[in-house]
Amino acid sequence: MKWLFTVMLVLSIFSSSVLMNGQTNYTTLDAGYYQVHTIVVNTTEVISYSWNSTGLLAVMAMNNTQLQQFLNGSNRYFEGLTIITSSYHNELLLSPGTYYLVFYAFMEQVSFDYSVKLMPAQVSYVLPPGYREYYFLNLSYPFHLTLDLISNQSFSIKLYNENKTILENKSTSDVPLTYINETLTLPQGNYSILVDNPDSSPMAVYSMITYSSAYPNPLSFNRTVYPMGIASYGLYNRSGVPVPYSIKASSVIGFANITSILAYNSTARELNVSPYSASLQLNVPLLLFNGRENQTYWAQNVVTFITNESALCFESSILNVTNKNSTLTNFTVQGRGGVYPPFNNGFYYIYKTRSFHYSTPLSFLLSINVSIVKKLGVKLTFNVRGMQNGSLLNSSWDTYDSVLILDPAVTQAYLYVNGNSSPPYLNFYDAELVFGGGGNGATAYFENLSAYLSLFYFNGSLHPFPSVYSIGGDTAETASNAHVTLVGGYAYVSKGEDDPELLTNEYNSSIPIIVKIVPSHQSNTTKLQNTTTTNVTNTTKVTNTTRTSPVSTQNQTPTTQIPPTPSHQSSFSLPLVLGIAGVVIVVIIVFLVNRFRKPDLNI
Numbered sequence: 001m002k003w004l005f006t007v008m009l010v011l012s013i014f015s016s017s018v019l020m021n022g023q024t025n026y027t028t029l030d031a032g033y034y035q036v037h038t039i040v041v042n043t044t045e046v047i048s049y050s051w052n053s054t055g056l057l058a059v060m061a062m063n064n065t066q067l068q069q070f071l072n073g074s075n076r077y078f079e080g081l082t083i084i085t086s087s088y089h090n091e092l093l094l095s096p097g098t099y100y101l102v103f104y105a106f107m108e109q110v111s112f113d114y115s116v117k118l119m120p121a122q123v124s125y126v127l128p129p130g131y132r133e134y135y136f137l138n139l140s141y142p143f144h145l146t147l148d149l150i151s152n153q154s155f156s157i158k159l160y161n162e163n164k165t166i167l168e169n170k171s172t173s174d175v176p177l178t179y180i181n182e183t184l185t186l187p188q189g190n191y192s193i194l195v196d197n198p199d200s201s202p203m204a205v206y207s208m209i210t211y212s213s214a215y216p217n218p219l220s221f222n223r224t225v226y227p228m229g230i231a232s233y234g235l236y237n238r239s240g241v242p243v244p245y246s247i248k249a250s251s252v253i254g255f256a257n258i259t260s261i262l263a264y265n266s267t268a269r270e271l272n273v274s275p276y277s278a279s280l281q282l283n284v285p286l287l288l289f290n291g292r293e294n295q296t297y298w299a300q301n302v303v304t305f306i307t308n309e310s311a312l313c314f315e316s317s318i319l320n321v322t323n324k325n326s327t328l329t330n331f332t333v334q335g336r337g338g339v340y341p342p343f344n345n346g347f348y349y350i351y352k353t354r355s356f357h358y359s360t361p362l363s364f365l366l367s368i369n370v371s372i373v374k375k376l377g378v379k380l381t382f383n384v385r386g387m388q389n390g391s392l393l394n395s396s397w398d399t400y401d402s403v404l405i406l407d408p409a410v411t412q413a414y415l416y417v418n419g420n421s422s423p424p425y426l427n428f429y430d431a432e433l434v435f436g437g438g439g440n441g442a443t444a445y446f447e448n449l450s451a452y453l454s455l456f457y458f459n460g461s462l463h464p465f466p467s468v469y470s471i472g473g474d475t476a477e478t479a480s481n482a483h484v485t486l487v488g489g490y491a492y493v494s495k496g497e498d499d500p501e502l503l504t505n506e507y508n509s510s511i512p513i514i515v516k517i518v519p520s521h522q523s524n525t526t527k528l529q530n531t532t533t534t535n536v537t538n539t540t541k542v543t544n545t546t547r548t549s550p551v552s553t554q555n556q557t558p559t560t561q562i563p564p565t566p567s568h569q570s571s572f573s574l575p576l577v578l579g580i581a582g583v584v585i586v587v588i589i590v591f592l593v594n595r596f597r598k599p600d601l602n603i
Helices: 002-019 064-072 266-271 574-595
Strands: 025-029 034-041 045-062 081-094 097-104 110-120 125-127 132-139 143-151 156-160 165-169 179-186 189-196 203-213 228-232 235-238 241-244 246-249 251-263 277-289 295-306 311-320 338-340 348-352 362-373 377-389 398-406 412-418 431-436 443-458 462-464 468-471 478-480 482-487 490-495 502-504 512-517 527-535 540-543
Touching (some): 025 034, 025 097, 045 064, 064 097, 081 179, 125 132, 132 203, 189 203, 246 443, 251 277, 251 431, 266 443, 277 362, 277 377, 295 362, 295 377, 311 377, 311 398, 362 412, 431 443
Parallel strands (some): 443 478
Antiparallel strands (some): 034 097, 045 081, 045 097, 045 110, 156 189, 228 468, 277 431, 295 311, 311 348, 362 377, 377 398, 468 502, 512 527, 527 540
């Protein structure tokens, strides 16, 4: 037997260099045979080992003394920390020294695979024999609790509150407890955690007990770049305590005033978009209820810029994010665009307008509206209203795409922001108006950017979202070198360091309205008045008080004199006929010139 161990030990020392890298190994042991692996630990480390066997297998972690006793059969059938089962994963805290991991087919021939890995660790505390360690939690919000403890010997752990025991783990005769790694979701309240050393020797413990809010946290993403602008996640942050709320709306509206924009990212070409491209996206989830399988969609109203050409277009997009297998077809979703890929079931619906020329300052409103069409389904409209394109515009809302989601059984539909939970296949129930790349997940690096943004919802009256962040959480396109600050009720985005943060818990903003006042017959002047909307609790009104607004008025039309209205003539005259003919010729010339002129953003 001794010569067999010597051979096995030589083999184990050779294989241990392969064994420690965590790769899966395969072997077969006849009944009564064992395999020994030597483990040399230079600093405090955790050994993580697992196996899957065709029968019962004894896996023992030993020091040198225990190994000699096992080989000589002088003490017990099993030695060290012994686990007897066919499949298991275990972790054990080891101080510096030499250890042995023994796989023993004590009953029958077994074939099994196994892996072993060493990881550096630290000792958090040492419990003397019979001692206990207590942790206390008092949380005012639902939370995720993670228990990660590893010891050098068996221990027991108990999680409880004043009403009941929530979790209790301890060793059994076949499986000692040397580690636990569990995450539980718990309601707010008071909790206690008890760690007990039932052994007769001191117990070293690596302990990492953490908790985090069960509410979605937009700042928890480990990202280097984000979509930057203004977004609402349905979350207040009260001195570090998340407080959720939810909003159901028939419309979500975003306002933008851009005085300069230039983006360049050479790597964008690899994603099949222009390196000078950028986008401003209004994104929000849509919930649809039909009494059977409720649906979740993600709607986007996007302005895509080619910043070196001063050109833009508008783009509507809809994704079905109900579950991982959700798709769209050109029968179930109908609009000016189409579903792509176009055959069978597609992933998304998309429509793009033609390109428009823009000049700065550029101001506009974007909106997404939802309504139910009885016996047909849900109608989504994607709208834009130009307010300023170099000079002031006096335009109205334009619906550039109207999409019908066919579902005759639908009973309810709304745009949704909710901080209590997240959709299964979308990061957040959030509304966002954010800058990003030109498409396909690209990042826009801004060489120049100056823009004011604000975000609103409509559910009978117009309101700003209660709390807002500087980042979006759902779109794949991102922005770099874009800094966001809150200025006078607007998110001001400029060139600078990205700063993901909560902007405010008390967001208050209004939509600037530029109105051209048409003179009456009694007036002999033309006036331009700048008014703003003031939000109140239950209504939205227009006040005559002029306030500073991010809409530039540097190109306002100056006051001009209107000549007196001529009296009507009682009969035709030759000069009048010639005058009419001249007007007709001028109209024709203007028409021909404009037909071949690059289109303007006067929507």
